[in-house]
Amino acid sequence: MTTYDSRNEEFIRRMVQRTALKKPSDDFTSRIMEIVMADSIPAKSYISNIYWYLIAGAASVAVMMMIFPSWTLFDLDFSAGTASPEKFAGMLNSATHMMSGFTALFTGFKNGSVFLLVAVALGLLFGIDQVLKKFTPDKHFIF
């Protein structure tokens, strides 16, 4: 910006600042507060977005494992109840056993039914969160 431009800029600033801000009517704040007081407190969500993403991610993985009970990634075998990298063997074994038991519950189900169940579960979680948020006067944090 040249000296001239900056002088012009300063002049415009000075002139504009001499004009007054527009003011709303006198009862503007009270009208808003009347509506606000009748509304519920905008409490923080019980489950923050990041936890929703984690839940959705975990649910997606669970669904994938049910749809593809045996799969590999980077040469690691993720077949339920079979081989796993040694360092994670114990942990993975118990996890896969749990998953095997869990998937057994759904062996009679078609893939579409599994999706439906997961969707219903997520919907319920979301619904409960919204209801608690709406009807609880004080703010609480689960997470």
Add this chain to the structure above:
Amino acid sequence: MNRFEDNYFIEQVLSGNVSAYSSLVDRHKDMAFSIAFKVLRIQEDAEEVAQDAFLKAYQNLDKFKHEAKFSTWLFRIVYNTAISRTRKKRPDFSPIDERTMGNLTEDDIHENLEQMSSEEQQNMVTAAIDRLPEDESAIVTLFYMDDNSIDDISEITGLSRSNVKVKLFRIRKKLSAELHRNMLNQAMA
């Protein structure tokens, strides 16, 4: 406006002290209303938009991330609501031709304006701002009257930083041209 004070009132509201929201309204109502008015040019519409914006901000207060100032966040809601409303009923106005400076230099305009009474100055500058397109009129108010930075204005209007700078440059030119035109009209009257 001190953003820490805003944050204090926000925490108060979120902790259950709903009446603390009136402090936030009082602190920002003039600027919020001015932005809406600059865009819409009708008192009742501007009040409605400013009120809606404050209510939207209240209902989403828990989602407000303290990365930006509360005022920036609020003004963005006001600006977007006002702009979307004005697209529905755009008032007719003739654009300012920024090239028509006649034989008066900007220095002459400054000098003539400085010689006017403060009321005359106010009227002339207000009339010039009102002749700008609605988005530019709001940008002038944000930049010169509320000392918002280029980054803040970029956040509020959704324009890029360079676009805001270009607009400010053109606005200054247009204002000078319009002030010149008004002076000529006044001299001829």
